[in-house]
Amino acid sequence: MAFLDNSGDIIIDAVLxxxxxxxxxxxxxxxxISKFALGDDxxxxxxxxxxxxxxxxxxxxxxxxxxxxxxxxxxxxKSKLVSIPRNNILYMxxxxxxxxxxxxxxxxxDMYVVAVDETTENNTDQATAPFLFGENFTNGKxxxxxxxxxxxxxxxxxxxxxxLEETQYIIxxxxxxxxxxxxxxxxxxxxxxxDDNIASYYLTMGTDQSYVTKNASTTEAGEVISGPRGTTLxxxxxxSIELNTSTFLFNQLxxxxxxxxxxxxxxxxxxxxxxxxxxxxxxQIDLPVRFVKSE
Amino acid sequence: xxxxxxxxxxxxxxxxRTLLHENVPVTGTIVSGSTYEDNNIKNYSHGMFQSVYDYxxxxxxxxxxxxxxxxxxxxSGMNSSTNEQNSKKINIYSQMAQVLVGYxxxxxxxxxxxxxxxxxxxxxxxxxxxxxxxxxxxxxxxxGTFSFQIGSNTAYASPFNTQLTIGDFGADTTFRANSPxxxxxxxxxxxxxxxxxxxxxxxxxxAGVAVxxxxxxxxxxxxDSSTGGTAEAILTGSxxxxxxxxxxxxxxxxxxxxxxxxxxxxxxxxxxHNEFNYSSNPTYLSSSSIRVKTGxxxxxxxxYITSVGLYSADNELLATAKVSEPLKKDPxxxxxxxVRLDY
Numbered sequence: 062m063a064f065l066d067n068s069g070d071i072i073i074d075a076v077l078x079x080x081x082x083x084x085x086x087x088x089x090x091x092x093x094i095s096k097f098a099l100g101d102d103x104x105x106x107x108x109x110x111x112x113x114x115x116x117x118x119x120x121x122x123x124x125x126x127x128x129x130x131x132x133x134x135x136x137x138x139k140s141k142l143v144s145i146p147r148n149n150i151l152y153m154x155x156x157x158x159x160x161x162x163x164x165x166x167x168x169x170x171d172m173y174v175v176a177v178d179e180t181t182e183n184n185t186d187q188a189t190a191p192f193l194f195g196e197n198f199t200n201g202k203x204x205x206x207x208x209x210x211x212x213x214x215x216x217x218x219x220x221x222x223x224x225l226e227e228t229q230y231i232i233x234x235x236x237x238x239x240x241x242x243x244x245x246x247x248x249x250x251x252x253x254x255x256d257d258n259i260a261s262y263y264l265t266m267g268t269d270q271s272y273v274t275k276n277a278s279t280t281e282a283g284e285v286i287s288g289p290r291g292t293t294l295x296x297x298x299x300x301s302i303e304l305n306t307s308t309f310l311f312n313q314l315x316x317x318x319x320x321x322x323x324x325x326x327x328x329x330x331x332x333x334x335x336x337x338x339x340x341x342x343x344x345q346i347d348l349p350v351r352f353v354k355s356e
Numbered sequence: 357x358x359x360x361x362x363x364x365x366x367x368x369x370x371x372x373r374t375l376l377h378e379n380v381p382v383t384g385t386i387v388s389g390s391t392y393e394d395n396n397i398k399n400y401s402h403g404m405f406q407s408v409y410d411y412x413x414x415x416x417x418x419x420x421x422x423x424x425x426x427x428x429x430x431x432s433g434m435n436s437s438t439n440e441q442n443s444k445k446i447n448i449y450s451q452m453a454q455v456l457v458g459y460x461x462x463x464x465x466x467x468x469x470x471x472x473x474x475x476x477x478x479x480x481x482x483x484x485x486x487x488x489x490x491x492x493x494x495x496x497x498x499x500g501t502f503s504f505q506i507g508s509n510t511a512y513a514s515p516f517n518t519q520l521t522i523g524d525f526g527a528d529t530t531f532r533a534n535s536p537x538x539x540x541x542x543x544x545x546x547x548x549x550x551x552x553x554x555x556x557x558x559x560x561x562x563a564g565v566a567v568x569x570x571x572x573x574x575x576x577x578x579x580d581s582s583t584g585g586t587a588e589a590i591l592t593g594s595x596x597x598x599x600x601x602x603x604x605x606x607x608x609x610x611x612x613x614x615x616x617x618x619x620x621x622x623x624x625x626x627x628x629h630n631e632f633n634y635s636s637n638p639t640y641l642s643s644s645s646i647r648v649k650t651g652x653x654x655x656x657x658x659x660y661i662t663s664v665g666l667y668s669a670d671n672e673l674l675a676t677a678k679v680s681e682p683l684k685k686d687p688x689x690x691x692x693x694x695v696r697l698d699y
Contacts, residue, residue: 072622072694072695072696073664073677073678073679073693073694073695073696074677074695074696074697074698075623075664075666075675075676075677075695075696075697076675076676076677077674077675077697078673078674078675078676080672080673080674081673081674081675084668084672084674091668092668092674093668093669094364094369094621094623094666094667094668094674094675094697095363095364095667095668095669096361096362096363096364096666096667096669097361097362097364097623097625097664097665097666097667097695098360098361098362098664098665098667099625099627099632099659099661099663099664099665099685099693100661100662100663100664100665101635101637101659101660101661101662101663101682102637102662102663103662103682104635104637104639104660104662104682105639106635106637106639106640106647106648107639107642107647109647109648111647111650111651118648118650119648119658119660119684122660122682123660123681123682123684125660125662125681125682127662127663127678127679127680127681127682128678129678130663130676130677130678131676132676134672134673134674137663137665137673137676138663138665138673138676140635140636140637140638140640141360141635141636141665142360142632142633142634142635142636142659142661142685143358143359143360143632143633143634143635143636144358144359144360144362144630144631144632144633144634145358145630145633145634146630148630148633148656148657148687149653149654150634150646150653150657151645151646151649151651151652151653152641152644152645152646153634153640153641153644153646154644155641155644210644211643211644212643212644212645213643214643214645223357224357224358225358231671252670252671253670253672255672261671288644338636339636340360341357341358341359341360342358342360342636343358343360343635343636344636345636345638
């Protein structure tokens with residue numbers, strides 16, 4: 062009986078995503094593969110048996126069945142592998158929504174609620190429940206995301222190591238519903254909108270100072286990161302013109318007749334998710350967002 | 357600095373071309389009507405050709421196999437205004453000839469040549485055409501694999517008592533390229549010695565068309581409802597549909613290999629020893645601590661690869677690939693994943 066040939070490299074077949082096909086069909090040269098990333102979406106690292114021997118600790122992980130490739134670009138490679146030259150890192154940074162300082166989270170819904178027009182804004186009571194304002198966004202709440210090592214084992218007085226400090230964030234939001242703005246500065250520039258209407262924004266420290274800032278706080282008050290802190294991302298959501306002026310998308314994507322605490326009268330609503338990802342560390346967080354409009 | 361993308365250099369990308377071949381056997385019982393009682397045969401009101409399917413064509417499961425037609429040149433001795441569908445038969449011949457043989461210096465349509473030497477020799481003036489569908493012919497037919505068995509017994513009722521095998525014998529080395537439709541070869545019977553006069557048809561590889569001279573059927577009774585019923589009799593006295601029916605009646609077997617040109621780009625995704633050892637998977641951390649390190653910073657990090665994403669310069673995911681089982685990546689290993697994208 063012959064031996065199996067295990068020489069050489071691993072060959073795997075790739076499938077085009079919907080965006081890949083879209084760009085290929087456009088024929089304008091926008092289909093050009095220039096980089097790659099590795100993902101581990103199916104892996105549950107909680108299965109790593111820390112009490113077992115090194116040889117058997119990852120036995121369950123290695124038996125994880127792998128799904129076939131999704132062709133929806135938004136569904137694939139949601140968690141990516143990260144390259145850090147050092148091997149002696151025990152703690153890695155995370156992203157956390159800072160609801161202590163900004164108090165933008167509706168704790169009843171466990172969502173961030175955006176009033177999409179001035180009528181709805183005027184019907185809200187911020188003392189009852191927090192609201193982001195989609196039209197007069199400077200008057201409403203805004204979102205704050207903190208980055209850092211969320212561990213009590215290291216004091217926040219220590220600086221986060223430079224290679225773990227996130228300097229660029231990617232925000233993805235359904236472009237039909239809203240766009241990213243800052244409370245003090247100009248609207249963020251869209252990097253691209255994919256075939257599913259998901260707009261991506263790249264916000265960089267130094268370049269986008271009204272969005273990304275260094276978190277120099279070393280105290281506990283108003284902070285959600287327990288250990289060394291990196292940067293913070295602040296932004297608001299401006300409702301789209303469609304949501305502001307029409308009920309079409311509410312009828313198509315959402316529902317109506319909702320009685321919401323803090324709003325006078327019933328509202329129409331659409332639920333969505335805003336994804337924030339660190340462009341260098343890969344850390345990510347999904348924020349559940351509800352757009353509401355007074356009936 | 358931490359990174360999640362790695363740029364592919366020109367040395368990491370290569371292109372390959374692979375030819376895939378499928379063997380396509382078409383059994384005569386499907387074509388001749390004994391399996392589906394001709395429910396897999398589609399005729400048209402224009403009467404120019406007949407389509408053959410592998411299943412009753414009203415079913416969504418049916419696949420188009422080929423079309424059958426026939427015709428003769430305007431200079432053929434069969435050309436007569438009293439013939440059934442005379443002009444349509446001439447039109448079919450001319451159409452096929454202008455596409456497959458082309459034109460002479462004066463712009464006149466050339467006729468099918470028996471040995472492919474257009475400068476002279478005898479011509480195939482009366483012919484049956486079998487146009488293979490793209491579904492089974494794919495990009496082209498593989499040379500030297502075409503084999504068509506027909507019933508050559510004279511009696512109509514027992515056509516397969518004797519058989520004739522027609523093929524592109526030796527065509528993998530002796531084919532012609534003087535057609536505007538690509539490469540072609542001369543069809544011979546299996547017993548024939550190839551020479552200028554022994555060809556019984558032409559096979560166009562890229563076009564997927566077999567041209568069969570009507571004379572190959574000789575005096576066999578092609579249709580018992582017509583007077584005489586020979587190929588010559590029905591070419592003149594019957595319509596194209598009847599001729600297609602007659603050809604199917606003597607269709608015993610057909611087999612060939614098709615060819616699919618597969619163009620691939622292979623991306624060599626290299627993960628060096630100090631790359632991709634950490635993960636942004638939400639389960640990777642417990643209170644910001646890396647689980648696989650088990651609390652000791654000196655332990656090696658590790659991650660488990662399940663997918664590869666190919667991205668554009670603006671970070672749009674253009675293609676994805678999956679491995680069959682998780683691949684462990686740690687600082688003691690390097691890895692090259694060859695990701696193939698077919699076009």
